[in-house]
Amino acid sequence: MSMPSQPVNHTPVDVRPRRMQFPYANVEQRAFFDNNVLKSAYIAALSATFPAGEAEFIHSVRLHQKQVTDPEMQRQIRGFIGQEAHHSKQHRDFNKVLTTLGFDALGVEKVFEKDLAKSLRGRDARTRLAFTVGFEHQTAILAHEFLTNPNILRGMDDTIASLLRWHAVEEIEHKSVAFDLYMSCVGDRKLLWRTQKLATALFSARTAKYMMLLLWWSKTIPSWRDIRGYYQFMFGKEGLVRRLRGPYGEYFRTDFHPWQHDNRDLVTQWKEKEYQAQYDVAEAG
Numbered sequence: 441m442s443m444p445s446q447p448v449n450h451t452p453v454d455v456r457p458r459r460m461q462f463p464y465a466n467v468e469q470r471a472f473f474d475n476n477v478l479k480s481a482y483i484a485a486l487s488a489t490f491p492a493g494e495a496e497f498i499h500s501v502r503l504h505q506k507q508v509t510d511p512e513m514q515r516q517i518r519g520f521i522g523q524e525a526h527h528s529k530q531h532r533d534f535n536k537v538l539t540t541l542g543f544d545a546l547g548v549e550k551v552f553e554k555d556l557a558k559s560l561r562g563r564d565a566r567t568r569l570a571f572t573v574g575f576e577h578q579t580a581i582l583a584h585e586f587l588t589n590p591n592i593l594r595g596m597d598d599t600i601a602s603l604l605r606w607h608a609v610e611e612i613e614h615k616s617v618a619f620d621l622y623m624s625c626v627g628d629r630k631l632l633w634r635t636q637k638l639a640t641a642l643f644s645a646r647t648a649k650y651m652m653l654l655l656w657w658s659k660t661i662p663s664w665r666d667i668r669g670y671y672q673f674m675f676g677k678e679g680l681v682r683r684l685r686g687p688y689g690e691y692f693r694t695d696f697h698p699w700q701h702d703n704r705d706l707v708t709q710w711k712e713k714e715y716q717a718q719y720d721v722a723e724a725g
């Protein structure tokens with residue numbers, strides 16, 4: 441076992457799961473995002489990977505949990521596991537609704553489980569944790585984008601938008617838990633960079649494949665409007681690829697830490713504007 445290569449940098453917020461309930465029955469059509477089948481299929485494909493993907497995040501963290509002696513870090517790890525488990529459950533519920541509406545997200549879940557098992561075959565515990573750290577960075581920067589760019593979720597069904605904003609907030613809250621665990625148990629930055637490049641290539645290819653499956657199975661042919669809208673959303677001047685390129689690249693700096701970019705204010709804003717208002721809850725503790 442390698443020794444810690446740098447001190448653990450703790451999360452500045454409390455990481456704990458929230459029990460949410462979303463009115464999925466209100467979702468009426470599979471083109472729930474801007475009435476655009478491609479943009480909807482993209483979100484559906486992501487959602488279909490969450491149950492098994494987040495289960496793997498949890499598993500890869502658990503493989504290292506015994507090495508952690510710091511009680512504060514143990515507490516964060518338990519919070520991380522609770523949050524990811526609850527995300528999986530909520531996305532499973534959403535995937536069921538999508539399947540009923542004609543996008544077979546449950547079918548994609550099964551395909552993804554097989555794809556994931558294939559890529560995990562023969563990987564050791566440190567590499568699995570490195571993949572988790574990489575995906576946590578990707579979800580954290582996507583989460584930041586969802587919460588800060590007012591245009592990005594425009595036209596999305598309200599229930600699904602609030603599901604994504606809640607998920608985004610918790611991804612920001614726990615964005616350094618896997619990273620800190622990795623740095624204290626493994627610490628090899630080169631492995632982080634290698635796995636991130638592979639993860640990015642694999643995940644882009646797979647997302648495209650799952651979108652194709654959703655369209656193919658439902659015999660959906662995108663219109664020009666769908667294609668134009670999706671292209672702008674993904675590759676346009678204000679699209680995800682261009683806006684996320686910078687934050688994505690920060691991962692490859694030798695001194696990168698997720699909380700160098702302090703966006704705790706987004707969590708606070710969501711709690712005030714959406715969580716406490718809509719769910720009428722006061723956070724305990």
Ligand SMILES: [Fe+2]
Pocket residue numbers: 494523524527607611
């Ligand atoms: Fe999550």
Ligand SMILES: [Fe+2]
Pocket residue numbers: 524576579611614
């Ligand atoms: Fe996460």
